[in-house]
Amino acid sequence: MNPKRISILGATGSIGQSTLDVVRQTDGLSVYAISGHSRLDMLVEAAKEFQPKYLVATCESTAGAFDFSGVPDGTEVLIGQSHVDEIASDPEVDVVVAAIVGVAGLPGTMAAVKAGKTVALANKETLVVAGQLITDLAAKSGSKILPVDSEHSAIFQALQAGKPGEVSRLILTASGGPFRDFSSQDLKTVTVEQALAHPTWQMGDKISIDSATMMNKALEVIEARWLFGMPADQIEVVVHPQSIIHSMVEFVDHSTVAQLSPPDMRLPIQYALSWPDRIAGVSPKLDLSRPQTLEFIPPNVDRFPALALGFEVAARGGTSGAVLNAANESAVAAFLNRELSFTDIASACRQILEQHEFIANPNLEQLMACDQWARQELNRWISV
Ligand code: NAD
Ligand code: MG
Numbered sequence: 001m002n003p004k005r006i007s008i009l010g011a012t013g014s015i016g017q018s019t020l021d022v023v024r025q026t027d028g029l030s031v032y033a034i035s036g037h038s039r040l041d042m043l044v045e046a047a048k049e050f051q052p053k054y055l056v057a058t059c060e061s062t063a064g065a066f067d068f069s070g071v072p073d074g075t076e077v078l079i080g081q082s083h084v085d086e087i088a089s090d091p092e093v094d095v096v097v098a099a100i101v102g103v104a105g106l107p108g109t110m111a112a113v114k115a116g117k118t119v120a121l122a123n124k125e126t127l128v129v130a131g132q133l134i135t136d137l138a139a140k141s142g143s144k145i146l147p148v149d150s151e152h153s154a155i156f157q158a159l160q161a162g163k164p165g166e167v168s169r170l171i172l173t174a175s176g177g178p179f180r181d182f183s184s185q186d187l188k189t190v191t192v193e194q195a196l197a198h199p200t201w202q203m204g205d206k207i208s209i210d211s212a213t214m215m216n217k218a219l220e221v222i223e224a225r226w227l228f229g230m231p232a233d234q235i236e237v238v239v240h241p242q243s244i245i246h247s248m249v250e251f252v253d254h255s256t257v258a259q260l261s262p263p264d265m266r267l268p269i270q271y272a273l274s275w276p277d278r279i280a281g282v283s284p285k286l287d288l289s290r291p292q293t294l295e296f297i298p299p300n301v302d303r304f305p306a307l308a309l310g311f312e313v314a315a316r317g318g319t320s321g322a323v324l325n326a327a328n329e330s331a332v333a334a335f336l337n338r339e340l341s342f343t344d345i346a347s348a349c350r351q352i353l354e355q356h357e358f359i360a361n362p363n364l365e366q367l368m369a370c371d372q373w374a375r376q377e378l379n380r381w382i383s384v
Pocket of ligand 2: 149150151220
């Protein structure tokens with residue numbers, strides 16, 4: 001059988017590099033194209049190892065100053081964002097791994113969905129911003145969106161234990177992040193360094209901050225709403241600090257089915273790439289030879305108010321996801337720049353969400369206008 005040809009959008013990031021490691025250790029997968037925004041040396045290293053047909057450097061100014069002479073002869077270098085859409089929709093491609101961070105990942109993901117590709121989706125922000133548009137497009141094109149997010153991969157796997165009408169609840173687990181036991185007072189003085197140190201997962205900066213505020217779980221509630229067509233009031237979150245159970249599905253007979261594995265993103269990535277088959281794993285096995293405890297703790301929305309925003313937006317839909325996402329992306333960038341305090345991230349997002357002019361059935365242009373507006377509002381928030 002011919003190997004599955006993969007385009008990796010965001011190959012230099014944490015998910016992109018884990019994807020390359022899965023390909024490295026798995027038979028039957030080949031890298032067709034890779035993209036990266038910065039750290040172009042990593043992109044060249046990947047090109048040397050995996051010999052893709054295309055290498056896309058999305059940031060024109062970074063690429064302009066970079067020496068691509070190390071790129072192998074068979075790899076064509078393309079510069080600029082528009083080429084992401086090309087490698088996402090190329091007829092030669094079987095699976096697109098959407099691993100760009102933030103709304104910047106939306107155009108490429110959308111191009112892949114429009115082209116009817118199988119999409120291994122890490123870029124949850126695309127569904128947060130444009131869940132209705134993307135799921136409508138996928139229904140039209142026949143594109144299959146497979147979750148890479150570990151919680152959604154767990155739910156996707158657990159759902160196979162019953163029929164769609166038999167599901168009563170999706171239960172997303174959350175590690176609780178590095179500040180799970182911090183008081184409201186202590187949260188006010190959290191530093192960038194503290195927030196970037198996640199207890200169970202090694203990830204890019206943006207999602208690490210989102211995990212610390214629990215905005216990541218809010219975004220995942222919205223992501224689950226769109227991926228699985230489940231109303232917000234049938235989605236729940238439970239804090240599970242060990243990150244062994246990646247999420248659960250409760251069925252109408254009150255049987256709850258969970259997926260367990262050590263925290264390692266290579267498993268959900270590999271499952272999205274091998275689906276509908278299961279193949280020899282590259283991530284470690286669960287070791288039950290030593291005693292261990294699994295805990296489940298209800299989330300504390302008073303200390304982590306970002307979480308409530310996820311449920312509100314999942315229930316409301318329309319333009320609210322685009323506004324929440326953009327306010328949060330800007331707030332996280334401002335926090336990383338030391339212009340905004342940790343607890344102000346959720347406060348600013350709430351205020352901007354409440355101020356926005358809601359549209360129930362927005363088109364892409366209206367969503368992007370909301371994205372721009374929310375970013376401006378965040379800047380105003382910082383400057384007053
Ligand atoms: P990262 O910051 O490590 O990597 C991001 C990638 O996107 C890089 O390749 C970067 O070059 C590229 N990129 C950044 N800005 C860009 C732009 N403006 N245009 C084009 N490309 C750009 O991020 P990550 O941790 O790998 O996360 C990627 C996505 O996967 C996010 O949506 C995140 O929420 C999701 N995700 C990550 C994890 C994880 O364990 N890291 C788990 C679940 C979901
Ligand atoms: Mg996750």
